[in-house]
Every structure is written in C-alpha cells, then in structure tokens.
Amino acid sequence: MRIILCGFGVVAQSLTKLLESRTNELYSKYGLKPRIVGVFDSSGSAHSSAGLNLKKLIDAKEKSGSVGAYDKSVSQIDGLEMIKTLDADVMIETTASNYKDAEPGMTHIITAMKRSMHVISVNKGPLALAFPSLMELAEFNRVLLRFSGTVGGGTPILDYAKNSLRGEKIISFQGILNGTTNYILTKMENGMSFDEALSDAKNKGYVEADESLDLDGLDAAAKLVILANWIMGMKVTMPDILRTGIRDVNTTDIKNAERNSNSIKLIASCDENLTVSPIEIKSDNPLCVNGTLNAIAFTSEHSGTQTIIGRGAGGTETASSIIRDLIDIRKEISKI
Amino acid sequence: MRIILCGFGVVAQSLTKLLESRTNELYSKYGLKPRIVGVFDSSGSAHSSAGLNLKKLIDAKEKSGSVGAYDKSVSQIDGLEMIKTLDADVMIETTASNYKDAEPGMTHIITAMKRSMHVISVNKGPLALAFPSLMELAEFNRVLLRFSGTVGGGTPILDYAKNSLRGEKIISFQGILNGTTNYILTKMENGMSFDEALSDAKNKGYVEADESLDLDGLDAAAKLVILANWIMGMKVTMPDILRTGIRDVNTTDIKNAERNSNSIKLIASCDENLTVSPIEIKSDNPLCVNGTLNAIAFTSEHSGTQTIIGRGAGGTETASSIIRDLIDIRKEISKI
Numbered sequence: 001m002r003i004i005l006c007g008f009g010v011v012a013q014s015l016t017k018l019l020e021s022r023t024n025e026l027y028s029k030y031g032l033k034p035r036i037v038g039v040f041d042s043s044g045s046a047h048s049s050a051g052l053n054l055k056k057l058i059d060a061k062e063k064s065g066s067v068g069a070y071d072k073s074v075s076q077i078d079g080l081e082m083i084k085t086l087d088a089d090v091m092i093e094t095t096a097s098n099y100k101d102a103e104p105g106m107t108h109i110i111t112a113m114k115r116s117m118h119v120i121s122v123n124k125g126p127l128a129l130a131f132p133s134l135m136e137l138a139e140f141n142r143v144l145l146r147f148s149g150t151v152g153g154g155t156p157i158l159d160y161a162k163n164s165l166r167g168e169k170i171i172s173f174q175g176i177l178n179g180t181t182n183y184i185l186t187k188m189e190n191g192m193s194f195d196e197a198l199s200d201a202k203n204k205g206y207v208e209a210d211e212s213l214d215l216d217g218l219d220a221a222a223k224l225v226i227l228a229n230w231i232m233g234m235k236v237t238m239p240d241i242l243r244t245g246i247r248d249v250n251t252t253d254i255k256n257a258e259r260n261s262n263s264i265k266l267i268a269s270c271d272e273n274l275t276v277s278p279i280e281i282k283s284d285n286p287l288c289v290n291g292t293l294n295a296i297a298f299t300s301e302h303s304g305t306q307t308i309i310g311r312g313a314g315g316t317e318t319a320s321s322i323i324r325d326l327i328d329i330r331k332e333i334s335k336i
Numbered sequence: 337m338r339i340i341l342c343g344f345g346v347v348a349q350s351l352t353k354l355l356e357s358r359t360n361e362l363y364s365k366y367g368l369k370p371r372i373v374g375v376f377d378s379s380g381s382a383h384s385s386a387g388l389n390l391k392k393l394i395d396a397k398e399k400s401g402s403v404g405a406y407d408k409s410v411s412q413i414d415g416l417e418m419i420k421t422l423d424a425d426v427m428i429e430t431t432a433s434n435y436k437d438a439e440p441g442m443t444h445i446i447t448a449m450k451r452s453m454h455v456i457s458v459n460k461g462p463l464a465l466a467f468p469s470l471m472e473l474a475e476f477n478r479v480l481l482r483f484s485g486t487v488g489g490g491t492p493i494l495d496y497a498k499n500s501l502r503g504e505k506i507i508s509f510q511g512i513l514n515g516t517t518n519y520i521l522t523k524m525e526n527g528m529s530f531d532e533a534l535s536d537a538k539n540k541g542y543v544e545a546d547e548s549l550d551l552d553g554l555d556a557a558a559k560l561v562i563l564a565n566w567i568m569g570m571k572v573t574m575p576d577i578l579r580t581g582i583r584d585v586n587t588t589d590i591k592n593a594e595r596n597s598n599s600i601k602l603i604a605s606c607d608e609n610l611t612v613s614p615i616e617i618k619s620d621n622p623l624c625v626n627g628t629l630n631a632i633a634f635t636s637e638h639s640g641t642q643t644i645i646g647r648g649a650g651g652t653e654t655a656s657s658i659i660r661d662l663i664d665i666r667k668e669i670s671k672i
Contacts (some may be wrong), residue, residue: 018638030503156500164500167366167660271480284643286625293622302354302656303490306646307372308624310639320638324503 001034001330002051004117006079006108007068007095008041010123011149013058014315015092015322020054022323030327031334035199038086043192044068047077047086068085075206083111090118091330096209097125099218099238105282109134113141118333119324122149122318126168128222132235145334146325151223154317155243155310156324157296161231169299172271174287178179178225179312180206181246181266182215185278186290189263194247206292216245217266217276224268224276227296230272246276263288337370339637340422340453342375342415343430344403347395347458347485351428351658352650356390357661361416366663367670376415376424380404383413383422396420415440419447426454428658432545433461435554435574436622445470449477454669456661459665460650464558467659468571478643479514480668482661487513491646493632493661495558497567504636506567508607510623513559515648516542516550517582517602519573522626525599530583552581553602553612560604560612563632568606580613599624627629 005012019026019034026032035051044066046052052070060069068076083091091112095105102125109119109126119138121127126134127147138145151157161170176182183206187197198215201207213219221241228234246266257264262280265288269275281288286307289295296311301303311317339349349669353369355362362368371387379402382388388406396405405410419427427448431441438461445455455474457463462470463483464504474481487493497506512518519542523533534551537543549555556576564570582602593600598616601624605611618626625631630648635641647653 038660154636155642156496156639160492160496164495168656170612207593284626286622286629286631287624290620296621300490303492303653305649305652306491306644308644310642314640317639320504327503 001032001090001326002037002049003034004083004086004088004112005036005039006091006093006105007123008039008061008081009094009096010225010315011262011318011322012039012059012092012094014319016054016096017056018109018316018319020058025251026295026323030330032330033329034326037088038077038082039067040077040082041067041198045079046070047074047082049087050145051180071102080107080111083108083115088117089333090120090326093119093121093126094124095123097109097123097128097213098210098221099125099128099213099222102126102129109145110137113137113143113145116141116143117161118144118146118329120322120329122147122322124226125148128225128238131225131229133235135229137292144329146328147226148325149318149321150201150226150297150309152294153310153312153314154320155294156307156321158227158230159187159324160308161227161298165298165300165303168303170298170300171295173227173231173267173298174267174269175223175227176265176287176289176294178214178217178220179292179294180208181217181220182290182294183248183292185249185254185264186264188249188251189258193251194249215247217243220266220268221276224270224274228270228274236274240274242273242275242277246278249278254278337366337426337662338373338385338417338424339370340419340424340448341372341375341430342427342441343432343459344375344397345432345660346651347654348375348428348430349397350655351430352390352394354419354652354655354659356394357540362659366666368663368666370662373424374413374418375403376413376418377403381412381415381418382406383410383418385423398437398499411629416443417452419444422608426456426662428461429455429457429462431459433459433549433555433558434546435461435464435549435558438462438465442466446473449473449479449481452477452479454480454482454665456481456485456658456665458483458658460486460555460558460562461666464561464574465614467565467573469562471565477479480665482664483562484661485654485657486562488632488644488646489650490656491630491644491648492657494563494566494643495660497563497634501634501636501639504639506634506636508605509563509567509570509607509632509634510603510624511563512601512623512630512668513604513648514550514553514602514633515628515630516544517553517556518626518630521582521590521600521602522583524585524587525594527589530585535573539589551583552588553579555614556602556604560606564610566607572610576610578609578613582614
C-alpha cells in the first residue's frame with residue numbers, strides 16, 4: 001500500500017515510528033504492508049517509489065528540521081505537485097487545521113481523490129468546512145475518506161457510534177470534545193483565574209498555536225460537525241453551529257455552579273440544535289470529566305445513554321487511529 | 337430467520353415487544369425477518385412453524401403467567417424436547433443464570449449447537465463455567481455463539497473492545513460490572529449501613545432472587561470470565577477468578593477511603609491476575625461511577641485508557657443487544 005504523507009509534524013512522526021515498530025505485526029495480522037512513497041513538510045520533501053526508509057526519515061527531520069534533508073541528491077517536489085504526479089493508493093493529510101479556507105489540506109484532499117487515492121485526514125479543517133461535498137466527491141471517485149483521528153484521538157468514538165451501536169438509533173449526543181478548554185476550566189475550578197489557567201495550559205503545550213481554535217470553541221465545533229454528519233447523517237458545516245467559547249467564563253460563574261454541585265464545561269451538543277457553549281452539568285454526570293480528558297455521551301433509542309471517556313489527543317493515539325483507518329481501507333479494498 | 341426462545345422472563349418479553357414494534361425497520365434496514373417458532377417458560381410452551389403471533393404471546397403471558405396459554409389446542413412440548421425436534425436457525429437462551437452447573441441453559445445451548453442452530457445467550461452461567469469448550473463446540477458445528485447482552489446490557493462493551501479497537505492490543509482492563517453492588521456501595525457512601533442499603537436495593541428490585549450472585553461477586557466474576565476469553569483470548573472459567581464479595585465492606589472502610597478522596601468499588605480486573613474484589617479507587621477516576629451504572633476501562637498499547645459507562649441491565653437494553661446479535665448472525669450467514 002503506497003502512501004503519500006502530507007505534513008510531518010507530531011502526528012506524522014508518531015505514525016512513521018509506529019509503522020516502523022509494528023511492521024511485522026501489521027503484515028502478519030492484517031496483511032498491511034504500508035510504504036511511504038512521498039512526504040513533504042513546509043520546507044522540503046522526499047520521495048521514492050520503492051518506499052522511503054522510515055528510520056532515515058525520522059533522522060532527517062530530527063537533525064535538520066525537515067524531511068527535505070532525507071536525500072539531497074533527489075530533487076525536491078512541491079507538496080501539491082507530489083500529489084498530482086506521484087502514484088499512490090492512500091494519501092494521509094496531517095497539515096494544520098484552519099477554519100477560514102481549510103487550505104492547503106482542502107486542495108490536497110480534493111486533488112488526491114480526483115486521482116483515485118483513498119484519503120485519511122486527521123486535519124479537521126476540510127471536513128468542518130465541506131464534509132457533505134467531500135463525501136460526495138469521494139463517492140463520485142469511488143475512494144474512501146476516513147478521519148478516525150479527528151474526533152477523540154485514539155478513542156474510536158466515530159467507530160463506536162457507527163458500528164458498535166448498529167441496530168440502534170442515536171437520538172442525541174453531548175460531549176466534551178476539546179481537552180485544552182477542559183483543562184483550563186478544571187484549573188479554574190481548582191482556584192486559578194482564567195488568565196492563570198490559560199498560561200498554565202500554554203506552558204504545558206496544550207494550547208494550539210492559534211489559541212482561538214481552542215478558546216473560541218472552533219476545534220470543538222469542527223468535531224461536532226464531523227460527528228453530526230457521520231453519525232446522525234446530517235449535512236452540516238461550520239456555519240450551522242451555534243458557538244460560544246470560554247473566554248467569558250469567570251471564577252464567580254464557576255463558584256456559583258459548584259454551589260449547585262455543578263461544573264461548567266464546554267459542551268458540544270447535538271439535539272434539535274447544534275451548539276458549542278460553556279454550560280453547567282451535574283458533577284456526578286459521567287460526562288463531567290476533568291483535566292485534558294474528553295468524553296461523549298450518546299443517547300440511543302433502546303440502549304439508554306452511554307458515555308465514552310478517553311484522552312483527546314496525543315501524537316501516538318492519533319497515529320494509532322490512522323493505522324485503524326489503514327486497516328479499514330485495506331479490508332475494503334480487498335473486498336473489491 | 338426462525339427462532340426458538342428459551343425462557344420468557346423480562347428480557348424475552350422485552351425482546352418480543354421490540355421485535356413486534358420494529359418489524360418493518362428491521363426488515364428494511366437489515367433484511368432481518370425474525371419468526372419465533374417456539375418458546376417455553378417454566379410452566380408451558382407454544383410453537384408454530386409459521387411463527388407465533390407476538391402480540392398474542394405477550395397477552396398470554398400477561399394474562400395467565402405462562403406462554404402455555406398461547407394456544408391450548410396445541411399440545412405442550414417440554415423445552416429440551418422443543419430444541420431437539422423443532423427446526424430453527426437461531427436459539428436464544430434467556431433462562432436464569434446459575435454458577436453451579438449452569439443448567440438448564442447449558443444443555444439447551446449444547447443441544448441447539450449440535451442441531452446446527454446459531455446461539456445467542458444472555459444467560460451467563462454456561463459461558464462462565466465453560467466458555468472455552470462452548471466456543472470449540474460452536475466452531476466444530478460451524479455455528480455462531482453470540483452473547484452481547486451478558487456484559488454491559490445495552491452498552492456494546494464486547495463489541496467495542498473487539499471491533500472498535502481493532503489494530504490495538506488491549507493490555508489490561510478494570511471494570512464495575514455489577515450495578516446492584518455498585519448501588520449498595522453508593523448508598524453506603526451516602527450514609528446507609530450495609531443492611532439498609534441492601535434492603536433499599538431489594539425494594540427497588542435490583543437484587544437477584546439469589547442475592548449471593550450479586551453480593552458475593554459471582555455475577556461480576558461471570559462477566560470477567562466472558563471478557564477475558566473474548567477480548568484477551570484467555571481460556572479461563574469461573575474457578576480461575578480470585579473473588580471477594582462486598583459483604584464485609586463496612587461504613588468505617590468507606591469513610592476511611594473518602595478521607596483519601598477514594599471510593600470503595602467492586603472492581604473486576606484483568607492484568608496478571610483475574611480478580612473481583614472491593615478496592616479503593618480515586619473518586620475522580622472516570623471508572624468511579626455511582627448508582628446502578630456500570631463502567632469499564634480498557635488500557636491499550638497505543639491508545640491509552642478508555643472508559644465506557646452505561647446502564648448495566650434493564651430488559652429493553654438487553655433485548656436490544658440480542659437484536660444486535662441477530663443482525664450480526666444475519667450478516668454472517670449471508671456471507672456464506
């Protein structure tokens with residue numbers, strides 16, 4: 001299985017390491033033999049139709065800051081050019097999310113699908129802005145579009161709701177989908193001011209380079225869009241979400257909530273409306289998790305409410321969700 | 337799909353009602369057209385190769401206390417005789433669990449498999465005492481043995497661990513698998529004595545007719561056996577579980593735990609050992625749920641720890657898990 005990897009940040013590096021360490025197991029258990037034939041980051045690229053050496057790739061990045069250092073004797077190709085010209089079976093999109101135009105991820109994904117590549121995206125931007133049309137494009141080009149890593153990191157929330165609950169109709173769901181804001185709200189509950197909690201979260205490396213993605217609920221809203229489309233069959237995008245971030249939550253609000261045995265959490269919710277906003281929930285509600293944890297509660301017609309809790313992000317967790325998607329694609333292809 | 341239903345208690349009645357109300361949906365969405373061709377309870381039976389009328393079956397049970405009243409003109413057949421003589425595709429075993437010899441469920445299941453019927457069991461007894469050999473027998477007879485309803489009720493815990501986490505190795509798990517003891521321990525935390533909490537739970541109908549199944553951890557141990565076999569690939573049965581119930585937990589223990597921000601919970605755990613015992617866990621651990629809730633935390637190699645929380649039991653929830661099993665079996669059969 002030939003792979004083009006877009007971006008070589010934390011997730012892509014974790015993926016490369018996992019592919020390297022699990023080579024034998026992935027082949028013997030799942031018949032999966034992934035070969036990265038092309039990869040690019042913001043300052044360079046590497047490619048080889050025989051498959052790049054994974055250890056050497058990590059080395060190049062660690063030593064020189066770019067995969068461009070992998071093999072200086074081979075000419076560098078621009079990322080989009082690589083997708084347009086290199087032959088591959090799957091493209092994995094891991095560049096940073098943005099919710100203005102979702103570029104460059106959007107163009108990467110569209111270009112790859114038009115060239116009949118299956119796509120795995122951990123970049124939420126393109127899905128948040130254009131889920132319905134990207135799904136149509138995938139169908140039209142008869143390719144698979146997978147994105148397990150976009151919601152819940154290593155916790156297979158999308159799969160759980162879609163597959164484990166088959167035979168059930170999910171009526172509504174509510175979730176804490178952003179670990180960073182949950183960390184900040186937890187710290188505020190423990191006595192910090194908003195500013196103190198935010199700078200603590202920044203020191204720990206939890207906050208996105210563009211802090212608005214976390215604080216204004218954009219990240220949570222993007223995940224809500226993906227869940228609403230995938231699980232509920234809605235055809236919605238970012239502008240359909242009623243969104244309020246956590247910037248206006250203050251210590252008094254949190255104290256008042258505590259007096260009623262409640263906590264303030266940034267809840268993404270799907271029932272009649274799609275909303276992301278800081279609301280009070282009972283402290284003994286299973287959904288009410290603390291720190292950087294994520295949680296989501298599905299209410300189904302006949303099986304009551306079920307809550308899944310897990311770490312939201314992390315390079316290895318997200319990388320392992322990409323491997324699940326690869327296994328899936330391998331399985332689907334082999335059916336044809 | 338012709339079904340023999342063993343037992344007609346709460347779960348079987350809920351199943352019958354669900355099958356009745358969801359007839360059209362099950363057919364249009366899953367191609368599933370279930371026909372109950374035989375059913376028996378402790379005092380009578382009913383059968384019809386064309387399929388019994390589901391409404392009339394519920395009526396008979398509600399009015400006369402037994403399905404034997406369904407059609408007095410047809411001669412009654414003993415349960416085991418029915419399994420031996422009636423033709424069916426699937427047998428659903430819903431009689432009460434016992435952990436001495438697991439009868440009559442054990443003989444029902446073995447007889448059905450030998451007659452090439454697929455089996456769905458919500459009766460934990462046979463699985464707890466003989467999981468490995470029942471799986472072998474199923475394989476030998478080329479039938480499917482499913483049991484989603486035995487652990488987690490409507491919460492698809494078994495499926496989650498087996499399918500949603502594919503590509504992942506689960507290293508260990510811990511769970512609160514019995515809602516009744518969790519209810520009692522929660523009430524004790526709120527100030528009741530053990531005896532008060534037990535009688536409160538009895539009044540609410542939470543306690544099994546044989547209270548030892550709950551209080552001595554037998555029910556939790558049975559579920560642990562099923563999980564260990566199905567998810568971890570172990571070949572274990574009831575005697576392999578180190579088991580301590582909650583009878584010796586007193587209010588002082590609970591107060592002491594609380595002082596360390598801990599709660600005492602009956603935890604079923606699978607790591608180097610298989611144990612069920614009341615232990616202290618941190619109150620802010622996602623696993624630490626209250627009331628009749630169940631929770632299970634899986635720790636996997638690359639995706640961290642993930643916790644699923646849901647209502648443990650309930651007729652409708654368990655019945656809806658049987659429907660999931662039926663859909664599964666339908667799907668597997670159609671592959672052949």
